[in-house]
Amino acid sequence: MNLTLKVWRQKNSQSEGYFETHQLTGISPDMSFLEMFDVLNEKLVEENKEPVAFDHDCREGICGMCSMYINGRPHGPLEGVTTCQLHMRSFSDGDTIVVEPWRATAFPVIKDLVVERSSFDRIIAAGGFVSVNTGNAQDANNIPIPKDDADDAFAAAACIGCGACVAACKNASAMLFVSAKVSQLALLPQGQAERTIRAEKMVAQMDEEGFGSCTNTGACSAECPKEISLENIARLNREYLGAKLSSKSV
């Protein structure tokens, strides 16, 4: 395959970015999108040029590191797929592919296609955890959990925190991410101890990080590589409003 790649280059968070165009020849349709970038970078290194910086880690769709905004969509044209699991067979010979970093005030560009996503870490640190007693592990199946709740919690827990929801949202809102993280714990007995304070603190941290607010467009869920449902956002709204009404912190 022969491709034209328009890729965002930016030296650091302070400098102005620009698009750089590269012609790639002999790309195998069986390569993953990131392997195509590896080919580009090897070519750039051989030409004594700076390779394109991009985030990646597991390359099997579970770590949430890869983050490319490909042809106007986070993680490219396929549904329910991360950039690393996207293959060049999803494109046609002669295509021009535009690759940009996630764009959000709360996700500043560090270099080229790499963005700073520690705002997500701070939201998790604010309340996305459960307190666990030390000591012997409990017997398995000791706590009865309805199957529906377990399924919903599992579906929410599939969120890999890649930030595609923020990248897709016209308001750069992090509601789908936060709602998945609140839901996975709110649905299970283990998450009840910090249930109200969790919703309050995680939303407060989300607002502080400068994400936009949710206008229910649904673009987040449509682009989510783990297909996290909008039901989670409704649940977060319930959790948050319920927490504000019932918690004793004035």
Added chain:
Amino acid sequence: MSWLTQTLTSSIGKKVLMSLTGLFLCLFLVVHLIGNLQLFKDDGGYAFNTYAVTMTTFTPVKIISYLNYFFILFHAFWGIYLEVRNRKARNVKYNLIRNQSTWSSRNMALLGTILLVYIVVHMGDFWYKFHNEPLPYVQYTEMLSTGEVFSQVMPAGYTQDVKQVEFVNSDEGTRTVIVKDLYQTVSVAFQNFLLSFFYLLGMVAVGFHLYHGFQSAFQTLGINHPKYSPFIKAVGIWVFAFIIPAAFAAMPLYFYFKQF
């Protein structure tokens, strides 16, 4: 900051205010439509004109209407404020966007701004004139035995201190009502092509605004359930985005084509 202001100024709380005021305005739209359907009654405007008097004199209705004006302004300006804030959440724009959401959902602020302009023009056309201008008066005589109504335009220059003069003549078995002829004002206004067209555009904007807005309001309140959400979505699309705007749009169309 108290917990209440903290809640209402959080990103979720701000949306709840949009949701609640929006749903109130949806309810208003239903009531407004039911009242205005009286324009289609072929009674020389008797039902509509007396209804207009009730709506502007009955105290509970007046209280609700002023609350309604406040909610319209609040919903509009709070919405613009939220849109500005949300735009700041993406300081560098994308070069290419292929968004997987509906056009309505992405353009609520644009549609809302069109609607604000529409509401200002609409209130200037009828509300302001009804309250502040010397509209012609009309006299209706109703035969109490048969229910037949005869209308007669009052002579130019006639005026009265109250909005509605009403007396019953038991000898003749008639009830006479004299009111401002808002019906006539409406029917003359819609004979103008540009104004009718503007009203049609306004209704298209309402349709698109509510196509997303109605169901979105419930999602914001945390109502998303496999049993009820399909119903809420259907009501949002069919009733609020289609039937109600179409019924309102029929009014300018009716009066525009009636003149020929």
